[in-house]
Amino acid sequence: LSSVYMEVKPINKRASGQAFEVILKPPSPVSDVAHSITSPPKKRDVSLEDIQKKLEAAENRRRSQEAQVLKVLAEKREHERDVLLKAMEENSNFSKMAEEKLILKMEQNQENREAHRAAMMERLLEKVSKTVRLNKLLCTCMPILKNGG
Template identity: 60%
Template sequence: AYKEKMKELPLVSLFCSCFLSDPLNKPAYAYEDTVDLTWCVISDMEVIELNKRTSGQSFEVILKPPSFDGIPEFNASLPRRRDPSLEEIQKKLEAAEERRKREHERQVIQKAIEENNNFIKTAKEKLAQKMESNKENREAHLAAMLERLQEK
């Protein structure tokens, strides 16, 4: 049933029906599995049949550039952009200055955090090194004391 439905609604007829809802009251097909390219009238598009084989058909769809004959210009209907007032310019400048200040504050805080983290890291490394040195000195001192005790 699905294949039969697809035979009834080929791609070109679907494409044409999107642009022209009334197909000029013409029958869609002369024969089964044949597409009539004159089925609908589209002024901004041209469909050319390239190949017709048993495996299928190929088409070339050429879209024509839109013509603006008889259409009022869109620019005339758009409202003109008014010149910004001195107050609006001042508000925008102040907002930009505030953004720059916030960005600078963020960068300063980020740099301070980074420096603090680096300080903590180096302090931990120095402390670990100092503790290791103290441990080695203590072990050496204890070994020396034990050696003196054994000599007596």
């Protein structure tokens, strides 16, 4: 509001600051004429050509926005495809590594089994050969015992 519509009277100063009394004046008929709100400027007549230009500009904006939305969607699809391909590749790599580990473990088990069999066969052969030697020794000693008895 301008000073025409109000009056500010200072009241005695205080330690905490200043105090004011604001008095609003009723608008006078003279002030209405001087400060009347001006009407908005008249719009000029819009020609058919101007309307067509505005419609074309709006259509171009709409196409541009639509192209931008399609671009964003295409980028999202591309990103989703990349993520999916990466996940499939990682899954494939994991499967290959798991298969390689399994094959290696099976080969190690086979080698351990063969080594265990070979060790058992060796012990068995030693036992058999020891038994054969013992039998030969007993056979050679038995005639002496038979003859001597």
